Amino acid sequence: MQARAQRETASTGANAFSGTPPTPMPTLACTGMRATAMQSFMKVSARALFQVTVRLVLAFTADPKTVAPACCATLSRPAGRPEPGEARAPALEPPVRTEHQLARHADHDAHARVRGAQALDGEQGRKEVGAALTPRERPARIPSVLVSCLTNTSHRSPPSGGAMERRIATRLGDGSFIEMTRSEIEADLVAGSELGARRSKAPLLGDHEIAHLLDIFASEAKFSAVDMGDEVVLSFDGCGNADAGTPVSDLIVYQNHHGADSVELWHHDYSYKAVKTVLSFETQAMKDAQMMVVAPLNYGAMPDLGRYSMPDGPCPNWSELLPLGRIAEARASQVEAGVYATRDMVHVAEAMLEAGADGLDFDTSGAAGDGDLLATLNAVRQIRAAWPDAGIEVGMAGECVLGMHGELEFEGRRLAGMWPRDQLAVATAAGATIFGPAVNVNTTKSVAWNVARACTIVKPCMAAATIPVHMNVGMGVGGVPMSAYPPADATARASRALVDILKLDGL
């Protein structure tokens, strides 16, 4: 082998990256090809970081066989400006599409993957390469981010001139600013959808949906909104801060000044168990408020099953029993607590409806697990039976019901492990008129990532829904940042993205 060839770590015929390869020098044999591809990545990436010039080399190999060096070299392409007269690098497909005489080898192989990119996996790697990694199980569909790198559509130029890919101001899930390139945002959208799909067994978002989300999150506009005609109903829980005026004043403010389509009277101690102790005051407030408020006015609180465990309640504390392995006792305690919780919820609901409430809101249902959700569903069923025209909203606490008991069922369906589509089904069966799924925010990921994940998890609800779906988009859910003052730019994007993709009935 010639010395020059030995020094080349990647070659595409006319274009070559030469230089002193890292020692030990790789052999261009079977295992050496993998090392070569990896080193090509590392070498070019390191050079790019030092020289502030971004170039990308893709080296493809197919599994389980290792393609010969010639085929690998043919498929390896540097990113950069095409030579005069040279066509832009085409959108790459797995080697099965190549005209190379060894193409048929790939036909026998398992799915082609982007090799070497694994060396740049992780947060830093993705920033360097700007590529999304495809899961092993999927055919190697090359994300458009890689195509854009190869086709030099936006950014790549030789060191003599041109600009890097523009960085766009966006937010993380904790509300802090971060700058990301369009490619990075797209990668996050894909990654968020993939994780949501994997966890909830839901389908991935389609390419057109990812593209639409990318348009929203790659925009530098301060604000984003749905198209005219696509507006949805906003049902607010816990209206106001109770920092100026009275709770009834807060309702008027939300109705008149915040554009709320429905409002909710609430108590500071937002728990049906606590409200029961101040019920007379709350019902009077509801009656007074109904005289002044025109918009639908509900009463809301949390089922909050944990309140019924010691020391706050009468039941043994299952959170303490479970780590001790006293499973049967823990389960029995949750069932007992559920009976008390259902009774309290029904008691408060009856009083509020007598006072004139338009409906009830059971907020953060399932927060204490499947026992919490079961208590809520039982209450909903009793209220529906007694009050056929009452509005009943069941808003969830999280995307998956925790199996704190593990074996509780509602009408034959086990509640533990339920995702939004099944949560919707049991809420509908119990008699709810509005269902509110919740997807929690990961504060270390971008808002785009969080929204893509939320859309993926909730989307299966929409085709199956026979009652309105009002997704929870408060602080820390639905992609809205978990911060004291959720930024309007992020909130608006999440709001629009969820409505556009999911075709929600409300928020």
Next chain:
Amino acid sequence: MASAHALASGMGGMRTAGDLVARLQITRGMRLTQAKEYVAGKLGCSLRDLADPVAMHEIRGELGLGRIPVQDLTYANEPGGLEAKFHIADVLGVPINSVERFRRRAGIDG
């Protein structure tokens, strides 16, 4: 945050017909499209008008469905609060709990 959502994707509440559409969802469990079509039919307006504050300001005034006062633009001589809900129940053809209780307790015949 509430205002951000309202501007980004909300119908507009009492500025428009948002509260009316919401009432059909809450008490009848109607999906959004169905609720909008129902309300538009009852009001005699287009779907676009439902989220148009200019159009709905006139329609709400004509039908006594309640309007939001803006500084010196007040509606003391028009139905508001519970009064407006009487008309809403009538126009939409849906029972409103507070209206029914007021009727009964005030001794007002149906």
